[in-house]
Each structure stands twice: as C-alpha cells, then as structure tokens.
Amino acid sequence: MGRSPCCEKAHTNKGAWTKEEDDRLIAYIRAHGEGCWRSLPKAAGLLRCGKSCRLRWINYLRPDLKRGNFTEDEDELIIKLHSLLGNKWSVIAGRLPGRTDNEIKNYWNTHIRRKLISRGIDPTTHRSINEPASPPVQEIKTISFNSAPKETISTTSTTACGLSSKVEEMIHAQEPGPDLNLELRISLPYQQDPFKTGGRRSSGGNSSTLCYDCSMPGIHKTEDCSSITTTNSLISGSSNSGRYDFLGLKTGVLDYRSLEMK
DNA sequence: AAGTAGCACAACCGCGTCGCA
DNA sequence: GTGCGACGCGGTTGTGCTACT
Numbered sequence: 001m002g003r004s005p006c007c008e009k010a011h012t013n014k015g016a017w018t019k020e021e022d023d024r025l026i027a028y029i030r031a032h033g034e035g036c037w038r039s040l041p042k043a044a045g046l047l048r049c050g051k052s053c054r055l056r057w058i059n060y061l062r063p064d065l066k067r068g069n070f071t072e073d074e075d076e077l078i079i080k081l082h083s084l085l086g087n088k089w090s091v092i093a094g095r096l097p098g099r100t101d102n103e104i105k106n107y108w109n110t111h112i113r114r115k116l117i118s119r120g121i122d123p124t125t126h127r128s129i130n131e132p133a134s135p136p137v138q139e140i141k142t143i144s145f146n147s148a149p150k151e152t153i154s155t156t157s158t159t160a161c162g163l164s165s166k167v168e169e170m171i172h173a174q175e176p177g178p179d180l181n182l183e184l185r186i187s188l189p190y191q192q193d194p195f196k197t198g199g200r201r202s203s204g205g206n207s208s209t210l211c212y213d214c215s216m217p218g219i220h221k222t223e224d225c226s227s228i229t230t231t232n233s234l235i236s237g238s239s240n241s242g243r244y245d246f247l248g249l250k251t252g253v254l255d256y257r258s259l260e261m262k
Numbered sequence: 263a264a265g266t267a268g269c270a271c272a273a274c275c276g277c278g279t280c281g282c283a
Numbered sequence: 284g285t286g287c288g289a290c291g292c293g294g295t296t297g298t299g300c301t302a303c304t
C-alpha cells in the first residue's frame with residue numbers, strides 16, 4: 001500500500017501563495033503555456049509541487065476567471081446541474097464559463113446547501129425533505145428502457161429538480177423487473193468526444209457517464225437512444241420550443257451539445 | 263475592547279484514471 | 284498485459300475575516 005508523494009515535500013512551500021510566487025507562475029505559463037505540471041515548479045523557480053501550481057493557476061490565476069458573486073441564474077443552473085450530475089463539480093464548472101470546480105464546490109457547500117434546505121429541499125437528493133424516504137440512489141445500478149413502453153415516459157410533469165416524474169419513477173423503481181437493469185449511467189456522446197480535453201474522469205470510467213446525445217442519465221448511445229427518441233425530443237425540448245428540457249430549463253438555456261468543457 | 267462563533271474560500275490530500283513504455 | 288508516472292477530481296482542512304455577544 002501507500003503511494004509515493006507527488007513531490008519532495010521537504011523542499012516545497014506550503015500554505016498561502018505569495019505575490020512573488022503568483023508572478024513567477026503567471027510569467028512562466030504565459031511564456032510556456034500550461035502542461036507538464038510536474039516539471040513546472042522547477043522550471044519556473046518555484047518551491048511548490050506541481051499539483052499546487054496547477055491548483056493555483058486553475059482556481060485563482062487563470063485570466064479568464066470570472067470573480068465575484070454568483071448571479072441568481074448561476075445559482076439556479078448549479079442547482080439544476082447538481083440535481084442531474086451530483087458532485088461532478090468539474091462537469092458543472094464546465095457549464096459555467098469563468099467559474100472553477102473548486103469555487104462552485106465551495107459555493108455549494110456554503111450557500112446553496114442552506115438555500116435548498118431553507119426551501120425544504122434536501123440538497124443531496126433534491127427532493128422535498130418532507131417526502132418519504134426513497135431508495136438510496138447509490139443502490140440504483142442500471143436503468144434499461146428496453147422494456148418500457150414509450151408512452152409511459154411521455155409526460156411533461158416534472159419534479160422539483162426538473163426530472164420527469166415518470167422517469168423518476170423508473171429511476172427509483174424498487175422492484176426491478178426481469179429487464180430492469182439498474183445501473184445509472186451517464187455517458188458521453190457516442191460519435192465524438194468533445195470533453196476529451198477535459199478531466200480524464202470525464203472521458204474515462206464508465207461508471208458515471210452521461211449520454212449527452214439524448215441528455216438522459218441511464219441511456220447509452222446505443223439502440224437505447226433511438227428507442228427513446230420520443231422521450232428525447234420531449235425532455236430535451238429539441239422539437240418543442242418552449243417546453244422544459246430534462247433539467248427543467250427552457251430550450252436554448254442549456255444544450256449539452258452546444259456547451260464545451262473547460 | 264476582547265472573545266467567540268460562523269462564514270468564505272484558498273489550499274491540501276488521497277485516490278481514480280489515463281497514457282505510455 | 285502490466286506497471287508506473289502524471290494528471291485531474293472530489294473531499295477535507297486550514298486560515299483569515301466578519302458579525303455577534
């Protein structure tokens with residue numbers, strides 16, 4: 001067991017960054033660009049580990065960062081995205097230009113959690129606190145719509161977190177039928193991988209991927225996608241302008257296919 | 263004015279994943 | 284196919300600031 005330290009801690013600074021360190025890091029990245037964080041500190045003359053440099057740059061020094069208070073729109077978008085994606089802060093940050101995952105994570109923990117609780121919404125499940133407890137999401141493995149009649153999910157009613165109530169019923173189904181494989185999957189578009197430059201996790205493990213092609217958790221870009229075309233157009237609002245999409249947002253507000261990762 | 267609690271956010275840590283040899 | 288190094292992520296901790304008593 002054990003893992004070798006990412007750097008020689010004995011010769012690195014820790015704690016708050018000084019102005020001089022910031023300047024060195026900015027100057028180096030301006031001259032050489034991002035990348036190769038491991039060797040960057042030495043090359044830039046910094047007594048920091050590469051991880052620390054990367055964090056400092058991404059979370060604080062990057063020129064495209066939007067600093068300042070979150071707007072009400074950003075609040076709501078974070079809530080919607082969190083209801084869909086959970087604590088995938090980097091993915092959520094990718095939808096909010098100028099915001100970092102760390103910033104959003106902190107903001108969530110300090111502001112939005114309380115905001116939701118004050119609204120009577122459980123910030124973890126995005127369900128009403130007064131609602132009877134539902135099966136833990138962690139226990140849900142796979143959702144297959146293969147056996148689901150299409151009409152069973154063609155409903156426009158949505159819950160507080162924007163999920164179709166029928167879809168939620170399926171997600172929270174307690175009695176899986178023979179064909180109800182309960183693995184909750186979120187996968188990337190099948191044909192292309194626009195997030196390739198993003199976090200490795202986004203392009204990696206298949207345990208938490210989202211099919212952005214149809215914007216549906218639990219739907220792979222396979223025949224499953226085509227089999228729910230009706231649902232797709234319904235919940236994404238792609239063919240019904242003015243309708244609310246899967247996140248409960250109006251068409252055009254949030255379109256995964258048009259959004260880029262950081 | 264001093265002490266304390268709570269808040270906000272920067273930074274660190276450990277681990278999972280990927281790319282490559 | 285396997286092992287290793289590097290990167291990126293999410294959770295947690297540390298610290299400074301502000302409000303309150």
